[in-house]
Amino acid sequence: MVQLAPHIFQLLYAQGVHHAFGIPGDFALTLYDALADSQIQPIVMTHEPAVGFAADAYARIRGLGLAVITYSVGGLNMVNATAGAYAEKSPLVVLSGSPGVRERREKDLLHHKVKTFDTQRRVYEEVTLYAVTLDDPKTADAQIHHAINYALTFKRPVYLEIPRDMVYAEIEETEQPPNPLKQTKPQALAEVLAETTQMLKAATSPVILVGVEVQRFGLQETVVALAERLGVPVCSTLLGKSAFPEAHPQYVGIYNGETGDLRVRDLVEKSDCLLMVGAFMTDINLGLFTAHLDPGRTIYATSERIAIKYHQYGDVLFEDFVKQLAQSSLPHHDPAKIVPMQPRVAPSVGAISMSGLLYELNQFIDRETLLVTDVGDPLFSANDIKMQEGSSFLCPAYYASMGFAVPGAIGAQLATPFSRAIALVGDGAFQMTGMELVTAKRLGLNPIVILIDNGCYASLRAMAHQQSNLVNISSLDYAKLAEVLGGQGFTVKTSEELRKALHVARESDAFSILDVHLSPDDVSPTLTRLSGLFAQTLKG
Numbered sequence: 001m002v003q004l005a006p007h008i009f010q011l012l013y014a015q016g017v018h019h020a021f022g023i024p025g026d027f028a029l030t031l032y033d034a035l036a037d038s039q040i041q042p043i044v045m046t047h048e049p050a051v052g053f054a055a056d057a058y059a060r061i062r063g064l065g066l067a068v069i070t071y072s073v074g075g076l077n078m079v080n081a082t083a084g085a086y087a088e089k090s091p092l093v094v095l096s097g098s099p100g101v102r103e104r105r106e107k108d109l110l111h112h113k114v115k116t117f118d119t120q121r122r123v124y125e126e127v128t129l130y131a132v133t134l135d136d137p138k139t140a141d142a143q144i145h146h147a148i149n150y151a152l153t154f155k156r157p158v159y160l161e162i163p164r165d166m167v168y169a170e171i172e173e174t175e176q177p178p179n180p181l182k183q184t185k186p187q188a189l190a191e192v193l194a195e196t197t198q199m200l201k202a203a204t205s206p207v208i209l210v211g212v213e214v215q216r217f218g219l220q221e222t223v224v225a226l227a228e229r230l231g232v233p234v235c236s237t238l239l240g241k242s243a244f245p246e247a248h249p250q251y252v253g254i255y256n257g258e259t260g261d262l263r264v265r266d267l268v269e270k271s272d273c274l275l276m277v278g279a280f281m282t283d284i285n286l287g288l289f290t291a292h293l294d295p296g297r298t299i300y301a302t303s304e305r306i307a308i309k310y311h312q313y314g315d316v317l318f319e320d321f322v323k324q325l326a327q328s329s330l331p332h333h334d335p336a337k338i339v340p341m342q343p344r345v346a347p348s349v350g351a352i353s354m355s356g357l358l359y360e361l362n363q364f365i366d367r368e369t370l371l372v373t374d375v376g377d378p379l380f381s382a383n384d385i386k387m388q389e390g391s392s393f394l395c396p397a398y399y400a401s402m403g404f405a406v407p408g409a410i411g412a413q414l415a416t417p418f419s420r421a422i423a424l425v426g427d428g429a430f431q432m433t434g435m436e437l438v439t440a441k442r443l444g445l446n447p448i449v450i451l452i453d454n455g456c457y458a459s460l461r462a463m464a465h466q467q468s469n470l471v472n473i474s475s476l477d478y479a480k481l482a483e484v485l486g487g488q489g490f491t492v493k494t495s496e497e498l499r500k501a502l503h504v505a506r507e508s509d510a511f512s513i514l515d516v517h518l519s520p521d522d523v524s525p526t527l528t529r530l531s532g533l534f535a536q537t538l539k540g
Contacts, residue, residue, distance in 0.1 A: 009038035025070025028097030052081020054411030061415035100165030131159035203273030211279025242393035374405035381524035403432035482513035
C-alpha cells in the first residue's frame with residue numbers, strides 16, 4: 001500500500017520532473033503539503049495561465065512537465081495553456097485539488113463549484129488525452145500509471161483530479177506495469193522501410209523536412225545521423241525550429257511556403273523525394289497553405305501516421321521507423337553543394353530596425369542560448385534567427401496563444417539551468433504575462449527579455465493594412481518597469497545601444513528587459529509576406 005499523492009510525486013520525479021508549477025488554493029492545500037514533502041520543488045507563480053505556459057515549456061525540454069492547481073478558479077483559468085500543450089504535443093501532467101469525496105456527497109453548494117462537481121474534469125477531457133478523478137483507492141494506481149503512460153507515449157497532456165480527502169489515502173499498487181499503448185509490428189516496419197529506401201535510392205534531389213516531433217521523441221541525434229548518411233539538405237518547420245541543429249552545414253532554413261525563404265521553398269517543392277519527419281502540416285507551418293507539396297513525392301512520418309506517396313502504414317511506431325531508417329542501406333549525395341541557412345537580415349545603421357534587431361540577435365546567440373518567442377512578429381521573425389544548438393528554440397507556432405514567452409522562459413531555464421533563456425516578445429504579449437518576471441526575481445533566474453515596443457499588435461495591424469484603434473495598445477516605460485520589478489532595464493533605439501545592452505545583460509545575474517523601440521510598420525520579412533497573402537485570402 002502507498003499514499004496516493006506522495007506516490008504520484010515519486011513516480012513523476014523518477015521520470016525527470018524536478019519542478020512543479022502552480023498556485024495553491026484551499027482545495028489544493030493538502031496536495032501542496034504532499035508536494036512540499038516530495039523531492040519535487042514547488043514553483044509558485046502569479047497566475048494560472050503563466051503556470052500552464054511555464055509547465056508546458058518545461059515539458060517540451062524535459063519530456064514531462066507538471067502543473068499543480070486548485071479547483072475551478074485555478075483549473076479553469078489554465079485551460080487555454082493546457083489546450084496549447086495538447087495542440088502542440090507537449091506532455092504536461094495537470095494535478096488538480098478538488099472537493100473531497102465525502103464533501104461531494106454531503107454538501108451541494110461548495111465555493112468554486114460551477115455546474116456539477118465534475119464540470120472541471122469534463123472540460124479537461126476536451127483539452128487532454130486522459131482525464132480522471134482519483135476517488136477510488138482500488139483503481140487509483142492503475143489510473144495514475146495509465147495517465148503517465150499516455151503522456152509519455154503520445155506527448156500530450158493528461159489530467160488527474162485529487163479530492164482533498166484522497167491526498168494521503170492508502171491505495172493498492174498494481175502488480176504489473178501497464179501494457180504498451182502502441183507497438184510496432186515487424187512485418188509492417190519491414191514493408192515501410194523497404195518502400196522508403198527504394199524511393200530514396202531512386203531520387204536525385206531528396207530533402208529532409210524536420211518537425212517538432214523529432215524533439216518530442218528525443219530523435220535529434222538519430223535524425224542528424226540520418227541526414228549525414230544521406231548527405232542531403234535539411235530544413236524545418238517553424239514549430240520544429242532547432243529540432244535539427246541550425247549550425248549544421250546541411251541545414252538550409254525554415255520551410256514556410258511562400259512566406260519563408262524562397263530559396264528553401266524551391267528546394268523543398270522541386271525535390272523528387274521529400275522525407276517529412278515529425279512535421280505538422282498546419283496553416284502557419286505552410287505559410288497560410290501556400291505550400292505546394294506533391295504527395296506522390298513525399299514520405300510523411302509522424303506519431304499519428306506514416307504515409308509513403310499514397311500508401312498508409314499502420315502498426316509502426318514513429319520512433320521505430322526513424323531509428324531503423326537511420327540504420328538502413330541508404331544512398332549518399334554530395335553535401336558540398338548545399339548552401340547553409342542564410343538569414344534575410346542586415347545590420348542597422350543608426351536607428352534600430354527589425355532587420356537590425358535580428359542581425360544583432362544572430363551575432364549574440366551561442367550554444368548556451370535558449371530562445372523562447374511569443375506570438376506575432378517575434379514568432380514570424382524566427383525564420384531569420386539562426387540558433388547554434390539543437391533543441392534550443394521554443395514557440396507556440398501552431399496553437400499561437402499570446403503570453404507564452406516570459407513564463408515559458410522561466411520554465412525553460414529551470415529545465416535547462418546551464419542555458420541562458422531569452423524571451424523575444426511583443427509589447428502586447430508582455431502586458432499579458434510579463435509580471436511573471438517577479439517570479440524570476442524570486443527564484444534568482446536571469447532571463448533576457450527582448451521586448452519589441454511598437455505600441456500595437458503589429459501582426460494584426462500588418463494583416464489589416466489599415467490604422468485602427470483596435471490593434472493599438474497602451475505604452476509603458478518597460479525599462480523603468482524592469483527596475484521596479486527588481487531587474488535591470490535598457491531603452492534601445494540604436495544598434496549600438498542594443499549591442500551594449502545585450503553584453504551587460506549576459507553578464508548579469510538579474511533578469512533584464514531590453515525595451516527595443518520600433519515603428520509599427522517595421523516588421524520581419526516573413527510577416528511582410530504573410531500579411532500580403534492574408535490580404536488576398538480576405539479578398540478571395
